[in-house]
Amino acid sequence: MLITPGKLLAQINSPDDVKKLDQVQLVQLCDELRQFIIDNVSVYGGHFGASLGVVELTVALHYVFNTPHDQLVWDVGHQAYGHKILTGRKETFHTNRIYGGLSGFPKMKESPYDAFGVGHSSTSVSAALGMAAASKYLGQDRQHIAVIGDGALTGGIAFEGMNHAGVSDTNVLIILNDNCMSIDPNVGALKDYLTDITTSRTYNKLKDDVWKLLGKLSAFGKSAQEIVSKVENGIKSTLLSQSNFFESLNLRYFGPVDGHDVDHLTMILNDLKNIKGPKILHCVTIKGKGYGPAEKGNATTWHAPGTFDKISGEIHKKTHDTPQAPKYQDVFGHTLVELARKNDKIIGITPAMPSGSSMNIMMKEMPDRAFDVGIAEQHAVTFSAGLATQGLIPFCNIYSSFMQRAYDQVIHDVCIQNLPVNFCLDRAGFAGADGPTHHGAYDLAYFRCIPNMIVAAPMNESELRNLMYTAQLPRKEKAFSIRYPRGQGMMPDWRTPFEEIRIGTGRKLRDGDDLAILTIGHIGNYATEVCERLLKKNVEIAHYDMRFVKPLDEDLLHEIFTRYKKVITVEDGCIQGGFGTAVLEFMADHNYTAEVRRLGIPDRVVEHGEQIELHQECGFDPDGIERTVTELMESVSRTV
Template sequence: MEVQAGELLSKINYPSDLRALDEKQLEEVCKELRAYIIDVVSVNGGHFAASLGVVELTVALHYVLNTPYDKLVWDVGHQAYGHKILTGRRGIFHTNRLYHGISGFPKRSESEFDTFGVGHSSTSISAALGMAVASHYKGEDDRQHVAVIGDGSMTGGMAFEALNHAGIENSNLLVILNDNCMSIDPNVGALKEYLTDISTSKSYNRFRDDVSAVLMKISELGPNAHEIVKKIEKGIKGTLLKRSNFFEALKFRYFGPVDGHDIHHLVKVLEDLKHIPGPKLLHCVTLKGKGYALAEKDQTKWHAPGLFDKITGEIKKVVSEKPQPPKYQDVFGHTIVELAEQNDKIMGITPAMPSGCSLNIMMKAMPNRAFDVGIAEQHAVTFSAGLATQGLIPFCNIYSSFMQRGYDQVIHDAAIQKLPVVFCLDRAGIAGADGPTHHGAYDIAFFRCIPNMIVSAPMNEEELRNLMYTAQLKNHGGPFSIRYPRGKGVMVDWQRPFKEIEVGKGRKVSDGEDIAILTIGHIGNEAVKAIIDLNAEGYHPAHYDMRFAKPLDQALLSDIFKKFDKIITVEDGCILGGFGSAVVEFAADEIYKGQICRLGIPDLVVEHGEQHELWAECGYDSKAIIEQVKAMTVARVTKGMVG
């Protein structure tokens, strides 16, 4: 639903319109922009609190910079809604994250103002540095390059790597640290404490303000003034903070902390920084959810609340008279606590997603056995491997798409050493409105090729519980991965007694004739729905829930190939190298002949939309399965029906 913008905002189609305004009007622009974000997200959904926290910073940046000539790179993109609205997309912003609508993240193909596609954190400094070096190489030294990175993203290893490189390049780069002590959940680690020390040091901030006028006087002393100012500034920071500034140790000029909600001061500071050469870091203290009281008080809840009443703050949920199945993430969260109560060797690990993966349940119940390690997937994997060397059983929960960042560590630190790390891959398969940066398309393929790795996927909540139970019973000779999707399962009565599942064993869901449907994971429920409709039309396919892509149930597959010469495989993952490929490889190795059709995510980038919309687009929802069965078989005549 399109929302009406305020009087000033309605006249701003591009940053050039913003820059035509008097600076005195910027406060009103910020007010209208914040109100517009609240209005749109409340009725259309999307990320919320992060963009509210950077309204003033967004306006100041586009007011001072000559975008898109000057390059502005946002980290992750949760904070970039104001940027999108000011850069030509206000009229279509109501389509944000909807099927065939605009992306919820900056995207290069969508706008020239989106200088870099983002979705995973901690990439902005590297990308902006690359742009700055390229500009210098091309003789465009007047071009500004700005990376806006949240303090949560600063915990990612890539950010440190980029800072280390940028410090020696002397490129025209400004890093803006949006310091709100939050990513999705509260930030953790020593860096958070360090930033808190700087931003809350009363003596430093008071003295810094007192000497600013003196430094301005010094700047009038002549050609050596710049060096004098730098030395005095460094001395103040080193003495009052009782430590050298971390960023200046990496050869960045450090400025701040400044109030990230003072639009006029931000404009002044950004104008000044444009004329200071070399790598610079501006430390802005902001409040996530700024301007919406409920979001300010509970920033995690309001990171992406869904639809809500902007007046009362009531978050709108679909209420059903019938009991509903739980989300897979909550099944994980409650099950790991149950298992940990029985097995004192179990530990839980997540890279900055405790509420997203529901490890927060264990963190509350057993705080000394559950760890949020920050946005650091590589570290999460190797930390888990270290725990495993000492006889503990780490359950390392990482979203499937984020697992890509820890791939080397999975191979080198877990699989080669045959360490029993249990990888629980949340958001596996099509992730929905977050789009291509978040779809968990590749984990079956990239895990299946790793020696000593078990690759499994439950079809329902009970299987998820039993796979988790099985994984911790003994050392299976290496890491054990369990993938499951975003969203709800299919069982209301899911908290059943644990049962061990024999590794590499599938099960027959329903018997049939002519054709066999082989599925792995939750998408098997689409096959169940398809078979109900097919049976009504006189088709009777068999259905097998294979559970494991590695090791395959070779005995079951042999029986299937002996009985059926037509087989359909279905997976919520990439077709190339995935579960279907494993079945084809088995058939080739065992010299089984037959027609095999693989359904899954095709070899292309899948955009954003609801899961069911994208399953249909990719051709493996229940309707697509029905069509494929009909295309490969001739219906049998049943009582009273002709197929």
């Protein structure tokens, strides 16, 4: 089902077509663009509230600036649906986030209008500043705009970028899309500061007068504008004790302005285009603007609701006749609360993902023992390290992909100091439709090379509970990493009694002849399926769930390499340096000889799609594993 765009939007194939419109037509274009997004996401799914909130800003930016010559960076990238539609991707927008289709985020190789790829947050200021510095060096006359919002300003790199921008003498415009939300409500002092600015009626009334004066005096040149700027700064200093935060970084601050008034936005952007140097425009927007259920309902729910009935606002839910296994994230969330009731030293930490990680369960029941620190992964890790120095037991829950942003802190602040911080890595393996910026491909490899780090992965919900139980038992040292995938587990009856798992021990799930499959984590369930298929063909192969990548179960590995000359390792992580590599290292160190096939994520960027589609592409879905078994078994027959 292809969505038919409105009359004006149907004529728009590039920003040049937007510029052909009379300004009075922009309101209608905004209405049609917003409806096109609603129609598409309701049918095909995807991110929702964020893009609706920047429709007017998107239209105004492409109307005023000469993109792609003028470079536009979106942060976070799920705000960019309107941008994609206006920049030549309207006809293919229905493929958004579908295997082989458009990326859900800006992507440089997808379009010249996507100046920078942004899947993680808070990077736009640094990227746009780098582009602006390059333009200055090369003598180019270009505009560089960073649209930062949806909570991205709480990320530390954004402050680093602004700090540099203020002394850079470059032509960069930072647009703060202030909607008080990331995926969950924003937290922290910065949110309170922005709220103070946006709710000061006296300041905003005078600010509007200053804007009008600036417009009237713009024709009189730079000196008049400088006078107005000084007046505006005086108003801020008098009325708002904290209002000079951005100016303290030497950024000219303008705003706050209504981010849904497209006429006013075009006027302001035209003025700012002629003001040289680093500057910031503060736009106040509403996440989900223009769609009643998203505006009035739970903004977290409407961040990425899946498909829904656009008339009633009812989100489509899958119905099942039989009990279903829970999501791993929910098993984590409920298990953490269960453990915390028995152990008052347990503390929960998440960087801006309480609902995505299910830390919100603990935040609701034990608000004094669970912390959302904002989009600040580095801080989350070092904060956890500080808790650990005082004898508390931190469970720091971060998506595997986002943990990459805090790698130095894991090494320097946790592992070098040998602190017992527990890391629970959600979305390990392929993340699905969010694509390569969100795939948890590297954690097994990047954690197993760090001293004082335990690296584990459960095959099912019971194993996750037991690993979490083991992680909170007294130990004097070593960080503990537990990784698990996005989506459902395997056990409808998942509330099993806790059992300690001896660190560094795996388990034999099935004995067999000639060949052994070694797996780590949830992907081991594919191997179980393959073993059952082959048993029906009278082929018996062994299956070992290793559970730990570090330390490896050496006793089990000695057994395996003593018995089997054909071994397959399976992991939903990168092959280079991962679990299979650890097994090869063991084999070489102990002078064993065997033919080993490693299945996992290859050494290339794998794009977006459903998890099973990506597993199939990389050859470690059940069919791919069975093919590898068959190939190795046939080679056994040929050598007999």
